[in-house]
Amino acid sequence: MRLNHALPPDGANGKPVGKEGDLVVRDDELGALGNMAFDLHSQLSTTGDLARQNTFDAATQLFNDGLEAGSALTVLHDAWNTKLGTLKEACAHISNHLDYSKAQHAKDEHDIQTGMKNAAGKAMTVSRIYDYIK
Template identity: 65%
Template sequence: MTDVSGAGESTVHTQLNEIPAPRGGGDNSGDLSVRDDELGKLGNMAFELHGRLSNDGKHAEEATRVAKSWLTEDGMDTGSALGELQSAWETKLGTLQEACAHISNHLDFSLKAHKQDEETIETGMRNAEGKLMTVSRISEYIN
């Protein structure tokens, strides 16, 4: 206890701990927020990128095979190196395609799971007496 009044009276002070503000700004509310429209756009972008990679990522495949063949037939080590480069490219391209598919599928799953969770919460809320609360009853508590 400390004397803050100057009159010899002791007062007790309470200080609450708090979460420090995040670096770089942002909301510090700690609430989970999901925006279906944003998740949907990101999932769609990943799906489209996967499709483009399937086509555009193999654009030079045939020309590279032909060049590798010619260079190898001419006895140049460059042909072998070009073959190794093509193999590495195909591996990396496949990995990137898998990542895009994983992102797209995960966001689709997240959207569906979030909607199901919301429906469960909305239809399963009960009051203190254990009675099922309708949406209109829930609104009474919020306002």
């Protein structure tokens, strides 16, 4: 992907800012980000839920004892579970999307490399492709 239409701050020369095609993502970067999102999801699944049952039990006990703090703690408990679920879902989505993007990019690259055809419709060899580059 290339972003090559951004003008410099002064807009004087009309050339792209920075190097040509300055938006670059490498497969190893996608993999690392996907792994980080997966690791965060795993950590949230275990440590984010540690106090859930104790919080709910405390809220129930406080409510049964006639204290309004029990209702407030139940609201807090439910809000935490909702936010935790949303965050875990976002991490899973990021991880899955980056894994998919990496695999799709590799497939696209393979298709491009093996799918070039000459005017007669026959697949071009790598050596034949190099003739066009020179």
